[in-house]
Amino acid sequence: MKGRIIARRFGLIAVLAAALAIAASAGASVSAPDRAAATTVTVWLQTDAQADNWAPIVAAANAQFQQTHPGVTVDVQYQTWGTHLQKFDATLAGGSSPDVIEMGNTEMTKYMAAGAFQDLSSDRASFPNASTWLKGLAASGTYNGHLFGVPYYAGSRVVTYRTDLFKQAGIKVPATLAEFTSDAKTLATKFGSKKGFSPVYIAGTDWYIAMSFVYDYGGSIAKTSGGKWVGNLTSAKSLAGLAAYKAFFDAASRASKTTDETRPNPYDVYAQGLAASMIGPAWFTCCVGKKYTTSTGQFVMPSHTPGQVMPGFLGGSDLAVPIGADKALAVDWIKAYTSTQAEKALEAIGNIPNTTSLFNPTKVNEKAASRSWFVPTSKNWVNVENENILRNMLAQILTGKLTIKQAAIAASDTISSILNAK
Amino acid sequence: MTGLPVESPTVAAESLEARRRPLTRGRALRASVPYALILPVAAAIGAILGYPLYNLVKLSFERYGLFELIQHRGHWIGLHNYGSVLHDHVFWATVLRTVVFTAVNVGLTIVLGTLIALLLVRVSTWVRILLTSGLVLVWSMPAVVAVQLWYWMTNFQNGVVNYVLGLGQHDWYASPTSQLGMVTTLIVWAAIPFVVVTVYAGLAQVPAELVEAAEIDGARPFRIFRDVTFPILKPILLILTSLSIIWDFGVFTQPYLLIGDAHVNSSNFLMGIYLFKEAYRTSDFGRGAAISVLMIGMVAVLSVFYVRKMLKLGDSE
Numbered sequence: 166m167k168g169r170i171i172a173r174r175f176g177l178i179a180v181l182a183a184a185l186a187i188a189a190s191a192g193a194s195v196s197a198p199d200r201a202a203a204t205t206v207t208v209w210l211q212t213d214a215q216a217d218n219w220a221p222i223v224a225a226a227n228a229q230f231q232q233t234h235p236g237v238t239v240d241v242q243y244q245t246w247g248t249h250l251q252k253f254d255a256t257l258a259g260g261s262s263p264d265v266i267e268m269g270n271t272e273m274t275k276y277m278a279a280g281a282f283q284d285l286s287s288d289r290a291s292f293p294n295a296s297t298w299l300k301g302l303a304a305s306g307t308y309n310g311h312l313f314g315v316p317y318y319a320g321s322r323v324v325t326y327r328t329d330l331f332k333q334a335g336i337k338v339p340a341t342l343a344e345f346t347s348d349a350k351t352l353a354t355k356f357g358s359k360k361g362f363s364p365v366y367i368a369g370t371d372w373y374i375a376m377s378f379v380y381d382y383g384g385s386i387a388k389t390s391g392g393k394w395v396g397n398l399t400s401a402k403s404l405a406g407l408a409a410y411k412a413f414f415d416a417a418s419r420a421s422k423t424t425d426e427t428r429p430n431p432y433d434v435y436a437q438g439l440a441a442s443m444i445g446p447a448w449f450t451c452c453v454g455k456k457y458t459t460s461t462g463q464f465v466m467p468s469h470t471p472g473q474v475m476p477g478f479l480g481g482s483d484l485a486v487p488i489g490a491d492k493a494l495a496v497d498w499i500k501a502y503t504s505t506q507a508e509k510a511l512e513a514i515g516n517i518p519n520t521t522s523l524f525n526p527t528k529v530n531e532k533a534a535s536r537s538w539f540v541p542t543s544k545n546w547v548n549v550e551n552e553n554i555l556r557n558m559l560a561q562i563l564t565g566k567l568t569i570k571q572a573a574i575a576a577s578d579t580i581s582s583i584l585n586a587k
Numbered sequence: 588m589t590g591l592p593v594e595s596p597t598v599a600a601e602s603l604e605a606r607r608r609p610l611t612r613g614r615a616l617r618a619s620v621p622y623a624l625i626l627p628v629a630a631a632i633g634a635i636l637g638y639p640l641y642n643l644v645k646l647s648f649e650r651y652g653l654f655e656l657i658q659h660r661g662h663w664i665g666l667h668n669y670g671s672v673l674h675d676h677v678f679w680a681t682v683l684r685t686v687v688f689t690a691v692n693v694g695l696t697i698v699l700g701t702l703i704a705l706l707l708v709r710v711s712t713w714v715r716i717l718l719t720s721g722l723v724l725v726w727s728m729p730a731v732v733a734v735q736l737w738y739w740m741t742n743f744q745n746g747v748v749n750y751v752l753g754l755g756q757h758d759w760y761a762s763p764t765s766q767l768g769m770v771t772t773l774i775v776w777a778a779i780p781f782v783v784v785t786v787y788a789g790l791a792q793v794p795a796e797l798v799e800a801a802e803i804d805g806a807r808p809f810r811i812f813r814d815v816t817f818p819i820l821k822p823i824l825l826i827l828t829s830l831s832i833i834w835d836f837g838v839f840t841q842p843y844l845l846i847g848d849a850h851v852n853s854s855n856f857l858m859g860i861y862l863f864k865e866a867y868r869t870s871d872f873g874r875g876a877a878i879s880v881l882m883i884g885m886v887a888v889l890s891v892f893y894v895r896k897m898l899k900l901g902d903s904e
Contacts, residue, residue, distance in 0.1 A: 247848060251867050251868075254653070254656060254867070254870060257653075257657050258659070275653065276653070278654075279653035279656075279657055279870075280657055280658075281653065281657055361756055370849065420743075420744075421743035421761075422761070423758055423760055423761050424743060425847065425849035427849065428738075429742070429744050434744060437745075548868070551864060551868035551869065552852055552864065552869075553849060553850060553852040554852070556849055556850065556852070557854060560761075560850075564761060564762075566762070
């Protein structure tokens with residue numbers, strides 16, 4: 166019976182599929198090919214840089230690089246945040262890593278600690294604006310005093326809002342969190358009859374926003390004590406921050422309590438006219454929909470302390486040179502792509518440049534960056550993100566499955582053990 | 588046969604016979620043909636499955652993280668990976684969850700599939716054609732596409748399911764149970780066609796006279812199914828069940844994509860996802876390998892049952 170043979174073969178395949186997958190990635194031990202005669206520089210950037218307003222900046226850097234290196238082609242390959250690390254792992258195993266890779270600032274420590282990158286310390290002074298690099302971003306690319314990642318750009322989170330709806334509801338840009346909360350209630354009564362309408366759209370498990378509340382109330386995710394990491398979400402200040410997040414979410418957002426900020430994208434909800442405002446990266450203005458481009462503004466998320474801004478997560482990217490890559494060419498390309506001219510162009514499309522010398526405090530995203538927080542700098546931090554510890558905790562808190570304290574204790578314990586793992 | 592072959596007259600006679608028929612070249616060649624025929628298969632299996640499997644087992648005894656990956660060199664640590672996995676409560680919770688998940692999925696798949704196959708026998712030709720085409724369409728739908736459709740239909744913001752049912756904004760992914768419930772509907776939906784088509788083919792083997800005779804004897808439909816149809820279908824159902832268990836136990840694509848990377852965590856892990864997270868996301872390839880070896884062990888136990896059933900069936904034919 167043919168069907169039976171096929172069936173049996175399928176059985177075997179199912180049994181061994183996982184085996185093959187693992188062995189294929191880690192079993193291969195091909196030595197790195199000799200790159201001495203490289204005529205191609207391979208660069209991995211995130212797909213963000215493919216956007217219409219971003220691509221010219223990449224093209225200009227390539228042209229500038231090729232002026233000094235005629236005959237060398239630049240092969241820019243675009244990656245997504247969700248999968249680029251697994252692909253990078255595979256190239257590390259196979260010895261075919263790119264020459265330059267864009268890394269998220271929270272991803273750097275794990276790879277620097279494992280020795281995935283070449284030490285750029287000796288070239289540091291030769292990078293454009295190295296003396297005025299954004300401190301937080303430069304720190305994310307430094308490990309044990311050595312430079313492994315060149316600051317590329319940073320981004321802060323701001324409130325993008327519908328100026329027309331705020332006007333109709335008779336409210337102004339809020340100066341404090343309490344004011345913003347009462348504004349949200351006003352907006353809810355005025356426009357709440359529209360099904361699924363959020364005064365402030367926040368995805369329930371958007372931990373970047375939730376942790377901003379924690380840091381605003383003086384709490385933190387984890388701290389070091391005696392050379393060890395200790396989860397700190399259970400501290401009184403952190404709990405107060407979590408409680409403030411829950412209160413604000415309940416008052417302001419009609420988003421799913423268990424979803425994340427990519428399902429759906431907040432700007433899609435906004436573009437459908439279902440949000441009076443949303444919190445997220447400053448570049449959210451890109452996609453608010455034609456109908457609302459002229460009636461969209463931005464302001465800095467206010468703190469619960471009057472007169473201050475809420476500390477925002479300082480996201481950002483570094484450019485690193487993996488081992489086995491042609492360092493000289495890679496460094497020259499990075500110099501071209503992080504030149505003052507390139508950084509100015511990056512700033513013009515809504516990013517925070519890598520150097521304080523270009524800072525413009527009238528820009529809302531740079532004002533928001535005046536108070537910021539960053540994740541614990543443990544090489545294991547990325548595993549806390551991967552296992553969705555904070556998202557799970559937020560879902561438990563918002564759905565009321567656990568009390569804030571119960572959820573925080575469970576998450577904090579897990580975070581301690583992950584961060585301290587060898 | 589006796590215990591002492593040397594003194595046994597039968598054995599002595601046999602060996603005498605063998606001596607009388609000398610091993611000619613032709614005979615030896617003919618005897619080796621079956622082995623020569625399976626040689627390519629054995630070599631292919633050895634190269635494609637054997638070598639990676641050897642590497643996997645070796646990896647499971649090594650400390651092999653990102654650092655070792657870059658150095659291309661693991662460190663032998665004996666049974667440490669296995670110890671750490673077996674002492675991990677997440678592993679045991681995941682095993683238990685996966686077993687329950689598999690039982691529910693396989694049960695629903697087989698029961699619903701059989702019911703639809705029985706229905707298929709009874710309906711008119713054009714309904715049967717329509718139904719079969721529908722089933723084949725479901726069958727041919729790639730899992731990734733199906734996940735997208737499922738999520739589109741059930742999403743919180745503007746899912747069509749909520750709209751049709753008038754539920755307002757119901758969150759179909761609010762708890763681990765409901766997340767896995769949604770995965771179950773997707774998997775069962777996609778798995779039913781195979782069961783229906785196979786069982787329907789099996790139903791053709793049920794002799795009409797037997798059913799008629801039972802009807803004349805006054806048996807009700809359920810009785811006929813239990814005492815006439817089911818015994819004939821039993822071997823097919825057993826094979827379908829074992830196969831479904833093997834598939835559902837290691838399922839990855841549907842739960843990973845439908846629940847979403849940002850929401851898979853220790854409260855909703857299935858084995859495939861747990862393995863993926865530990866090996867690839869945490870970059871602990873040694874520990875991941877140990878989990879896969881344990882998982883292969885579990886599926887192998889199930890496969891033994893399946894293979895035995897297959898061999899038995901082969902004998903009886």
